[in-house]
Amino acid sequence: MALSTQPYKGARDFYPEDKRLQNYLFAVMRYTVMLYGYQEYDAPILEPMELYKAKTGDEIVNEQTYNFTDRGGREVVIRPEMTPTVSRMVAARRQELGYPLRWFSIPNLWRYERPQRGRLREHWQLNVDLFGEAGIEADHEMIQVADSILKAFGATTDMYKIRLNSRTLVNDLFDSYLGLNQEKTSALTKLLDKMHKLEQSKFEAALTDICGDSSDKAKELLSAKTLNDLPEQLQSHAGASKLKQLLDLLEQSGIRNAEFDISLMRGFDYYTDIVFEVFDVDPENNRSMFGGGRYDGLVGLFGVDPVPTVGFGMGDVTLANFLGSHNLLPQLRSEVDATILVLGDFYQQANSLAQNLRSSGLNISLDATDRKLDKKIKNVDKQNVRHVIFVGENEAQSGEFKLKDLETGQETTGSAEALSRVIKDNLS
């Protein structure tokens, strides 16, 4: 029986046109975060199981990881996220590294879940982290970086909203204000995380179930649209003040589509203070795209002094959906600038022309097969290459070659140098 040509379920093959798009997405991400002084790191895709048991949400470790025992008896995981890894790496060189430390990576991550729009088993995720800055400036910078990336892709502020919340504020709201115990707090957090996916009536029933006597207070809280809508006694809460300060800083730096959202939870256990999420406001695709926040506790889990940390992760699938639905995905052409067709026994001459053109920086492929000329030209077109150059007996003898621009139909005859100039002019 013949082997299957399908990729592993929920993961993608990247044919050149797909890879070109991915390279474009990554290049824009890289360029932007590097403008902010972030430096790239990476790590093995396999990590010991313990790393995730420590602080990631239970659901991810127990139901969604790709884990197995290696031939040496070690329990290992194909990383489902990068945050535990980057914390491990910083902890390993806690004393040697200089702070503030700005790091980024674009790792592939694996989760075992039912593939659906925007959620695949393998995806890539830009991870941006700033270590060693405890002040609100770090939170501000992180949101500024996220915002700059979206703008670098051509997004405008009417396409997305940045929502902010504070873990410390929410904890006090649930605990002191609503009087919920730890178990109920955890249940409410999970409910709010799913809020936008639930029907209103189901959500309210679950809310009443969890909050009991405090249900009305909880509903009123959740109706708060701005920090000013919070109950009087909470206006001066440290978390509320920080959010106010952050919203002011964002406003001053030209970011006006940020707002307080009391229902914003973020799934992971490890966030300790301000959290944020970027939402697509397109009615067709109204959803959280990505987010992050402050997690000051992770590095310390490795037995070293803690390091204040703020970070976010931006997934490639969600991003591409966002750019696609807002018509922001570019048309990218083949990187091959010209293909030389060898007509007859002139491979050597064709190869030497190719080398000559390559030395001028052009990307040149070559067709030395004995297929018919029309088939060869059809193939150049199929591969979306703009120029074709013919090398046959006349050309081999004269050193003058015929170039055809398949886009305009224009033909030129000339030396390697002359053709190089024409191709570069056409492509510029």
Added chain:
Amino acid sequence: MALSTQPYKGARDFYPEDKRLQNYLFAVMRYTVMLYGYQEYDAPILEPMELYKAKTGDEIVNEQTYNFTDRGGREVVIRPEMTPTVSRMVAARRQELGYPLRWFSIPNLWRYERPQRGRLREHWQLNVDLFGEAGIEADHEMIQVADSILKAFGATTDMYKIRLNSRTLVNDLFDSYLGLNQEKTSALTKLLDKMHKLEQSKFEAALTDICGDSSDKAKELLSAKTLNDLPEQLQSHAGASKLKQLLDLLEQSGIRNAEFDISLMRGFDYYTDIVFEVFDVDPENNRSMFGGGRYDGLVGLFGVDPVPTVGFGMGDVTLANFLGSHNLLPQLRSEVDATILVLGDFYQQANSLAQNLRSSGLNISLDATDRKLDKKIKNVDKQNVRHVIFVGENEAQSGEFKLKDLETGQETTGSAEALSRVIKDNLS
């Protein structure tokens, strides 16, 4: 107990200085293969187990893969090599793709083996493949590409040798000429693969053991230094003629460090014709660096018409060892062009200066912590950043900022635009 900060055994963490080097290696590879018209593809790191059972060497599948059963009961493998994957992808679109088809990828690959110099459990490997060209031109191009990559890294022809052999020639030598059956042929192939790692006496004993009566003939064969040293009756063998033709083409295109090597086997079962390997000639590091060859049979295993294919793989670890031992690894500096130190409550002004400088294309980081000035400067130096800019009360008021070049000690005071020019001049 605190969590371990170690990466998984035999795999590497890439701190920014390591990642910078890897990015450099990949950039040179990418630039060079793209000059030859190759286009990048990629695929999931997990593949179904069947894919490797088909044609890869037994040892790799049975003893060296990372394989496990996923939560859905599928037997999967973390890819140990890319060739089966790329064959699968071409087979999936056999009819739609245009040929000759030039593809490359730089995947990470996993093998469970004892970590040692030049061999790690995770490594990256440039894979270059040319599909749909049956002629010797494809073999020639492949070697030309490999050679161009090494030269692009600054290698000169006295540092490495390119060794060539032919599978069809060797098969006939073992079968008709030495009279070995299939089992003995396979044993001899494995022995020759390990030849350079064995003591001469042990090698000869094993050779006698395998070849029996033909041992003297085998030894004589193995002493052949050029195609002309082969026995008369084999001079006109099709494999020998192809090798001669290839050596001529290489010579004509300026590649003079290629030679016939009858002992060159290449481990994988799937090679069908010419194979090649690039050897480091440094006496300290005398070893095979990478190689490839023709494998016309793989795409056809997926139930479609076969496609003639030539390819090679170049691993990052071996390459870096080669470049290191020949002093070809560059000193790469931090990508951060300047760090702004905020002195006092002037984050907003500092941030706006940073945004201004970034918009001119400079990579700017910012230190808004309340650490002491000397600590801040020490940190900039630690991160290998060349310029530091101070933003305190005077600067915030005047809009003129002080820049210090930590390399020369030179100081400049000026507007954002003036500083941007100075920094760019210094770095150019």
